[in-house]
Amino acid sequence: MQLSGNHTGGEKISPKEMEGGVFMTSDRGDAFLRNSGPKPISQVTQDEIETDVLVIGGGMAGIFAAIKAKEKGLDVTMTVKGAIGSSGMTPFANTFMVFDETRGHQREEWIEKFRKSGEYMVNLDYLDMFLDDSKARWEDLVSWGAIGVNEFGPVLRKQVLKSGVRTLERVMITDLLKQNGQIVGAIGFPLEEDKMIVIRAKATIMCAGPGGFKPNGYPISSVTHDGDAMAYRVGVEIGGKEFVDFHFTNAEHPADSWFNWYTHHNGINRSETPLSGKMPVIDNPRQVHEGMIPIVFLLPPWLKEPPPGGFPNASLIGKEIIGNAGAGLGIHKSEGIWPANEKCASKIPGLYAAGDGLCSMLCGAVYTGLGTSLSGSACQGARAGQAAAEYASRAKKSVIVVDEFGRLKEGTFEPRSRQKGFTPAWVTQQLQNVMMPYYVLLLKKQGRLEAALENIEFLRDHLVPKLIARDPHELRLAHETKNMLLNAEMKLRAGLFRTETRGSHIREDHPVRKDTEWLAWVLCKEEDGKMKCVKEPIPVKWRPDLSLPMDQRYWYTLPGEV
């Protein structure tokens, strides 16, 4: 609904109700409202749902989590920002890695390849889970009819609906509900209505995926680290933030992301090729920094043949590419909620996680092989579904305290009621301008990271509290902007904290690996209202043999490494 325009020259405007909002008067007669459709929080309606297991997210991890939890006979509810199977990053995956001893795969060889490719940041318990379960998850997909079809998303969606899971599509979840130190559900809103949805759950599984800064080139604009943000706000540690994604786009039409993959859009293909060497894209940031543009996409020399189904971006071989198409994304399977055990549980009772929203460190500091991500999500989703169902079957029903709930409702809908302020799109654009250049995220240096952090903190503290949302669509954008800023802060702080180079984390001012100090993970946590980074050493038994020279310990050495 449009206002009649700027009022100037001291005109008096009488207050009137407009779709539930109040038209403000101003002494200067300047009453042009940015938010043409404000909604007082008191007029937001409410739906309440009670369930045993809540799954937040409808990608590969969420699909397996919901189906496996339902198989235990419990009441299961799934929420998705888009449609099941067609949301997040799942629709753009095309390889599913399967470890299969009947095909001659050697477990010890695969473990060594993953350890070396992940530069010793791989969590070997989650690698064991993947090696144990990937074949069974592939067989699930086959039995559901999701293999051998181009559009597997609708097939998976049908399977979830058939299993009896209650589904809430086109609903964004904004906050977890925490009572007496346990997670007891979540709140959110649908994309087409000013309504609050409250879901009381005995167990919640966060499968909301990872996120980015809505980059151009890789179609990940719907994932904005919502899961990390919700978990961080209830006291969970978030890991993996110093590592970055290396997807690239084509230079001719950099925004035309799907076109890059379109020639390989042929459904899910089984793969069995862990990395056996360096991925050439790792060198791109240093090359660009030297001004060596254009960068041409070449396959790694050790990749003798493309995986089944073709190599993603094969149409770009020999053509010019531009990196940071996944700006804001970490390494698949290596960022998100820090697990408390090897069964997808977080440290807070009642909260589980799976997929790219769980920091399983399955891939470590570099993506360890095509198809590990999709397959890893399936394995973790299934295990999380089973673990959450077991917990829920023992848990008592909890009562949500009204005051806490009221505070969260106001926080969720505030941009809808605010009458003047900044648009999420403009604030996101400023975030992108700070974070997208290669010299902030891909090739890091202390001064540049600190400068970016100063800007991000300003956006967080000064602009986010003044965001407006003219409708529920824009309310989603407002929350996504807030969550992306939190991710930006984590990426910058973790990037500053790890004072070495390792895998996809490249520091111009700390250009070598320091195995004596940095065989450790970096976690971001909230302490006294501020974000703090801590070092979590990897278990001693997972360390590499430090007597080996670097060129045997790793696939490649860096200039200056002894």
Add this chain to the structure above:
Amino acid sequence: MIEKIDPNLCVGCGTCMLSCPMDVIRMDKKTEKAFIAYPEDCQLCYICKNLCPENEAITISPYKCVRPMVGWD
């Protein structure tokens, strides 16, 4: 960017609206056909076109709608 949904070809099934990860598409209550509500949020993923039962109903160009850089907004 999604440029056009041809109302002569659209059958009003709602698949594009439901499957768009970015909530770009909505259904017009009067015509019962899909329309482009928020083109600036299109991520050029082609999911809508791939799942549309009338593949030619949706036209997507390789360009993105980019807002101009201004002091505030």
